Amino acid sequence: MQIGKYKRQTNEVKTNKEYAALLKEIEESERKVDSLEEAFISEMLLEDDIQKEIRAANLKLSENQEKLTREKEQVFRKKQDAEARAALLESQKAELVPQLPREQVALYLRLLHNKGGNALSPVTDDFCATCHVRVRPQVLNELREARKVILCENCGRILYWKEKPEDKAEAEAGAKAD
Incomplete structure (x- = not known):
């Protein structure tokens, strides 16, 4: 990019002042590139961390959904058992009340x-x-x-x-x- 252009121009400059200015531009451009590379790497690491958190959250969500499904089934079975027990007790009550x-x-x-x-x-x-x-x-x-x-x-x-x-x-x- 510009760094390559500046390096090619160093061979074409006539004075030390121009040469120093080009070196300063090259150094400044390299610092910007280093800063951008560090920011890019930092963002990539952050993305990796976020992806790990997303996977962990999805795993936890899946586990909680399975647990909720099991608990719903258990509550449904208990409800059915309670309803069956209530029906049995009602039928027993219907038989016994006339005897009292x-x-x-x-x-x-x-x-x-x-x-x-x-x-x-x-x-x-x-x-x-x-x-x-x-x-x-x-x-x-x-x-x-x-x-x-x-x-x-x-x-x-x-x-x-x-x-x-x-x-x-x-x-x-x-x-x-x-």
Whole structure:
């Protein structure tokens, strides 16, 4: 380019002043070329880094999409299982409700409506699990025997006895020992 032109002109100059001016032009042009080459190399390295980041981001995106797909499938299966379980429970309910006394069903439906869809409360560790009020020992005994419907004295929900896992294990161990 211009550097080659300047170098050819060095052979044609007549004075030292012209020669020095040409050398200065050559040096300045070489500095510009070096600067442009460094900038070009820097841009190439930057492009390489950006390409690596893009590949890493695409890989991460692909992994996340696969993970999301698996999670969607898992949620869909759980939803199907829950719907099947709900359908089974509804059919069992349809079979069992006619066998219950009408006044108990009416009480349950009234509480269900009045208590925001939560008519029942388990008794855990001698407390109503909904309002956390201690249940009297006599009521606990009646609940264990399950002879009649008992309402919580505080929140008014139907109480039911919920065996602790360790109670079930002890009962099973006792049954096996006999």
